[in-house]
Amino acid sequence: MHAIIRTVRAAVSFVALFIWVISMVGLFYLARLFRYKNLQSIPRAFHRGVCKVFSVHVKQYGELCRHQPMLYVGNHISYLDIFVLGGVIPGYFIAKSDVAGWPLLGRMARLQNTLFFERNARRAAVQIDIMRNHLQAGGNLILFPEGTSTYGTSVVPFKSSLFKAAEHDSADVLVQPFAISYTRCAGKPMSAEHRDNFAWYDEMAFFKHFIRALGNPRSVAEVHYSTPVRVSDFASRKDCAQHCWEESSRLLRESLQQGQELTQNQ
Numbered sequence: 202m203h204a205i206i207r208t209v210r211a212a213v214s215f216v217a218l219f220i221w222v223i224s225m226v227g228l229f230y231l232a233r234l235f236r237y238k239n240l241q242s243i244p245r246a247f248h249r250g251v252c253k254v255f256s257v258h259v260k261q262y263g264e265l266c267r268h269q270p271m272l273y274v275g276n277h278i279s280y281l282d283i284f285v286l287g288g289v290i291p292g293y294f295i296a297k298s299d300v301a302g303w304p305l306l307g308r309m310a311r312l313q314n315t316l317f318f319e320r321n322a323r324r325a326a327v328q329i330d331i332m333r334n335h336l337q338a339g340g341n342l343i344l345f346p347e348g349t350s351t352y353g354t355s356v357v358p359f360k361s362s363l364f365k366a367a368e369h370d371s372a373d374v375l376v377q378p379f380a381i382s383y384t385r386c387a388g389k390p391m392s393a394e395h396r397d398n399f400a401w402y403d404e405m406a407f408f409k410h411f412i413r414a415l416g417n418p419r420s421v422a423e424v425h426y427s428t429p430v431r432v433s434d435f436a437s438r439k440d441c442a443q444h445c446w447e448e449s450s451r452l453l454r455e456s457l458q459q460g461q462e463l464t465q466n467q
Contacts, residue, residue: 211416218254218415225250241291244314248287256419259285262456263426266377267291270336271429272367275379275449277345278353279401281414282381285422287314290379292341295332295363316342325362332366336374342366346442353383353400354457356450361442368432368441378427378445380452384459385421395420425452 225247232240252259273290283294296310298317310317316335318328332342346359367374386395398417401410427448435441 207416210418211412214254214256214415215412218251221247221250221254241314245288245291248284251284252288252422255281255284255414256417257281257285258419258421259289259424260421261289261424261426263452265290265426266375266429268375268429269339269341270372270374271341272336272364272374272376273341273343273379274346274359274364274376274445276353276356276381276453277347277350278381278383279350279399279414280407280411281383281399281401281422282345282350283310285381285424286343286379289424290341290343292343293335294343295345329363329366332363336366337372339372346445350402351400352402353396354453356380356446356453359442359446359449361437361439364432364438364442368438373431375429375431376441376445377429378448378452380425380427380449380456382423382425382453382456383420384423384456387418387420391420423456425456427452 225243229240229243229247232243237243249259271292273286273292287294293314293316294310296315296317298319316331318331335342344363346361346363347357348360349357351357364376367376383396383399384391386392386398391399395417398410398413399420401407427445430441430444432438432441435444
């Protein structure tokens with residue numbers, strides 16, 4: 202019976218997601234055609250709607266810094282992070298270029314403010330220049346410096362290379378570490394059994410995971426923010442990346458510990 206309910210929920214959610222994407226794409230292009238002044242509010246509304254389709258309720262802890270330009274850096278658990286963060290943080294994501302060609306998700310990525318980069322070391326300088334230009338123009342960026350997605354219970358050390366876009370910059374870029382965690386599912390603390398329905402990592406097949414995630418019961422995602430810093434506050438960008446990794450790790454650890462304490466007190 203549980204499997205039937207989950208399958209029906211996934212089917213209904215898939216139809217709802219398709220309608221939502223088509224509707225928001227049309228709205229976005231109409232708004233751009235008529236030069237709607239608050240155009241950037243549409244991607245955030247899009248993300249919040251997708252979270253509703255996936256039955257993900259988002260909670261925020263700490264203070265989101267609204268200085269511009271900002272570089273937000275944190276851990277990465279799955280593609281669901283994009284919708285969770287995109288609904289609350291005003292900024293562009295960075296994704297590998299082949300995502301642009303993915304069915305449905307590629308269209309969603311284009312709508313939700315994404316800079317597409319090739320994974321090519323020879324183009325690293327060009328990519329950093331694109332990021333730097335975006336920041337110098339007053340835009341914000343959301344970056345996952347782990348360079349991969351994880352199970353969601355720890356944070357892989359941050360790569361420092363892309364932090365270069367925010368160093369020695371006349372645009373006065375602030376860097377704010379964050380941590381995202383999936384803490385509850387179906388009204389209960391997140392179990393190991395449920396976590397694989399949210400975390401997308403290693404060699405998991407995307408489409409199978411995507412459909413399974415659409416069938417999830419109501420869940421909770423938490424976004425925790427740390428104190429913003431500047432790259433110039435540190436001896437090097439590697440030190441800045443290390444600090445941001447430590448902060449993201451701490452925030453994730455505290456979030457998971459709070460979930461365990463709530464379980465023990467129930």
